[in-house]
Every structure is written in structure tokens, then in C-alpha cells.
Amino acid sequence: MAGGLAALLDDVATLARAAAASIDDVGAAAAKASAKAAGVVVDDTAVTPQYVQGLAAEREIPIVWRIAKGSLRNKLLFILPAIMLLSQFAEGLLTPLLMVGGCYLAFEGAEKIWEKVSGHGHGAGGADAEVKDEATIVSGAVRTDFILSAEIMVISLNEVTDEPFVARLVTLIVVAFAITALVYGVVGLIVKMDDAGLSLSQRENSGLAGVGRGLVKAMPKLLTGLAVIGTAAMLWVGGHILLVGADDLGWHGPYDVVHHLEERAHEAAGGVVGWLVNTLGSAVVGLLVGAVIVLVWLLVQRLRGKGAATHDAAH
Numbered sequence: 001m002a003g004g005l006a007a008l009l010d011d012v013a014t015l016a017r018a019a020a021a022s023i024d025d026v027g028a029a030a031a032k033a034s035a036k037a038a039g040v041v042v043d044d045t046a047v048t049p050q051y052v053q054g055l056a057a058e059r060e061i062p063i064v065w066r067i068a069k070g071s072l073r074n075k076l077l078f079i080l081p082a083i084m085l086l087s088q089f090a091e092g093l094l095t096p097l098l099m100v101g102g103c104y105l106a107f108e109g110a111e112k113i114w115e116k117v118s119g120h121g122h123g124a125g126g127a128d129a130e131v132k133d134e135a136t137i138v139s140g141a142v143r144t145d146f147i148l149s150a151e152i153m154v155i156s157l158n159e160v161t162d163e164p165f166v167a168r169l170v171t172l173i174v175v176a177f178a179i180t181a182l183v184y185g186v187v188g189l190i191v192k193m194d195d196a197g198l199s200l201s202q203r204e205n206s207g208l209a210g211v212g213r214g215l216v217k218a219m220p221k222l223l224t225g226l227a228v229i230g231t232a233a234m235l236w237v238g239g240h241i242l243l244v245g246a247d248d249l250g251w252h253g254p255y256d257v258v259h260h261l262e263e264r265a266h267e268a269a270g271g272v273v274g275w276l277v278n279t280l281g282s283a284v285v286g287l288l289v290g291a292v293i294v295l296v297w298l299l300v301q302r303l304r305g306k307g308a309a310t311h312d313a314a315h
Contacts, residue, residue, distance in 0.1 A: 045226060048141060048187045055137075060191045063134060068184035070142030074149045075176035083157050084169060091161065095245050098158055101151045102241030103289060107297070109234035110290025112227070152179055155241070190226075194219045236279050239286025254285065 048067060055063065086093055114120075156175045160168050193215055200212025247255035258281035266274030 045183050045186050045190075045230070048145075048183070049190050049223060057195050059134065061188055063137060064184055064188050064191060066134075066138045067141045067145065068180055070138060071145045071149055071184065072176065072180045074142065074146045075153055075180065076173070078146070079150050079153045080169075080172055080176065083153055084165075084172070087157055087161060087168060088165060094154070094158065094161065095248050098154050098241055099245040101154055102238045102245065102286075103293060104147070105151065105234045105238030106242070106286040106290030107238075107293040108290070109231050109238060110287055110294045111297075112231045112234075113287075114291075114294050155237070190219075190222065193222070232283065235283040235286035235290065237282075237286075238290065239282035239284065240278075242289060243282060243285055258282065258285070 048064070083094075086097070153172060153176065156172060157168065160171050163171065197212045197215025197219070200208045201216060203209050203212065243255045243258060246252075258278060261281060262274045262278040265277040
């Protein structure tokens with residue numbers, strides 16, 4: 001009896017160790033997958049605060065919370081089932097799908113640069129947000145989030161395609177919760193930074209008041225910095241996705257060139273410089289591809305405009 005109990009306890013301990021190892025593996029896989037999606041995460045974090053600009057201060061956090069819940073629904077109820085089915089039954093479609101996402105990221109990054117250069121930029125909902133009701137603001141933000149969340153989940157899936165089905169599923173669920181908490185937690189801090197700074201600036205303590213004024217002044221610079229980092233990250237991540245995808249599909253030339261330059265830089269100046277060279281090469285590829293797509297998009301817009309003008313003149 002005692003021997004049977006000891007064997008049972010030993011089995012339980014073995015299962016516990018296996019479960020702990022599995023949890024560690026899932027955590028490591030989720031961290032790796034999330035890191036690969038960094039470009040989209042930064043962009044998501046940079047875009048969302050624009051939706052609550054102009055709203056009453058007491059409504060900012062509730063709106064961010066509603067958008068965060070919509071983002072989690074996007075990831076878990078729509079995107080996750082679709083990509084899991086693809087990974088299980090049509091794995092060959094994942095690389096082309098990921099490359100389509102890479103093209104979208106490259107387009108977004110190049111479009112942001114074009115808007116800055118041409119002066120024809122448009123906000124993601126900031127200017128009109130004051131005259132929209134909260135439901136409209138939230139629905140618009142969640143629609144934008146759907147595209148960004150799809151990129152995050154597909155990029156993350158690409159990092160765990162060799163794992164068993166259940167491990168992939170659990171990892172992506174962890175990524176969905178972790179990324180959503182990270183993005184919208186940071187967004188919540190950003191949108192309340194000016195309020196916190198204003199409150200501190202009114203304190204009698206001169207040190208706290210100085211910190212408060214600094215926070216208020218830093219807010220526009222922080223948003224601008226996030227936008228710049230987000231644009232660069234989209235070009236880098238988008239270009240890297242396209243390089244790796246093309247290599248996987250048999251077109252090795254572009255990837256080989258960037259990889260060769262990375263190795264030369266690594267040998268000459270170390271790993272950090274090698275990584276920077278790879279990042280720069282990927283960003284250049286992203287910018288070139290994105291610029292072509294932006295050009296096509298502008299031509300289509302112009303042709304549509306001419307077509308509409310011709311139609312109006314005919315009537």
C-alpha cells in the first residue's frame with residue numbers, strides 16, 4: 001500500500017514537472033513570438049491615443065478599456081480560429097499570408113512618410129473624434145485594431161509553427177492577452193500623463209510642480225517619438241517579413257544580399273552592428289516595396305477621382 005502511494009506521488013511529481021516545463025516552454029515561445037511582432041505593437045500603441053483626444057478626461061480610460069476589450073475579441077474570437085485552421089490544414093498559405101501582411105506594414109510605413117513629405121496627412125480619427133459619439137469612436141478604433149491584431153497574431157504564429165497544435169493554441173492565447181494588456185496599459189498611461197502632469201504642476205512643492213510641467217511638455221514629444229519609432233518599426237518588420245518569405249518561397253537573392261552584409265558587419269564590428277545592418281537592409285526593402293504600393297494606391301485614387309468627376313459632368 002505504502003509502495004503504491006509512493007509510486008502515485010512519484011507519478012504526480014513527474015506530471016507536475018512536465019507541466020511546469022510546458023508552462024516555461026509556452027512562456028518562452030510567447031515572449032519570442034511577441035518580440036517578433038514589436039513593430040506592429042509599437043504602431044498600435046502610437047495610433048490608439050489619437051482616438052481619445054478631445055474627449056472629457058473622465059471618459060478617456062473607459063474608452064481605452066472598451067477598445068482593449070474589442071481588441072481581445074478580435075484576437076480570440078475571429079483571428080485566432082482562422083489562423084489555427086490555416087496552420088493545421090493549409091500551412092502552405094501562411095508564408096504568402098504573412099507576406100501580404102508584410103506588404104501592408106511596408107505600405108503603412110511608406111504612407112506615413114509620404115504624408116509627412118507631402119503635407120497631406122490624415123489622422124486615425126483624432127480630428128473628428130470630438131463630434132463623434134463614443135460608440136463610433138470605439139468601433140472605428142476596433143476596426144483599425146483588427147488589422148494590426150491580425151498582423152501580431154500571424155507574425156506570432158510564424159514563430160511557433162513547429163509546435164504541436166495545443167502548444168500553438170496556448171501560446172497564441174498567451175500572446176493575445178499579453179500584447180493587449182501591454183498595448184492598452186501603455187496607452188492608458190499615455191493618455192493620463194498630461195492629467196497627472198497638470199495635477200502635479202499645481203502642487204505647492206516646487207519639485208513636484210516642476211515634474212508636472214515636464215510631463216505636460218513631454219506629452220506631444222512622446223507621441224511624436226512613438227509615431228517615428230512606429231513608422232521605422234513597420235518598415236523594418238515589413239521588409240524582414242518579405243525578405244524571409246521570398247527566401248522561403250525560393251527567391252533567395254534579396255535575403256542573401258542582406259544576410260551577407262550582416263555577416264560582413266558582424267565580423268568587422270560585432271553582433272550589434274551586424275543586427276543594425278540587417279535592420280537597415282530590411283527597412284530599405286520595406287520602404288521600397290511600400291513606396292511602390294503607395295504610388296499604385298495614389299494612381300488608383302486619382303483615376304477614381306477623375307472617373308467620378310467625369311460621371312458628374314455627364315449628369
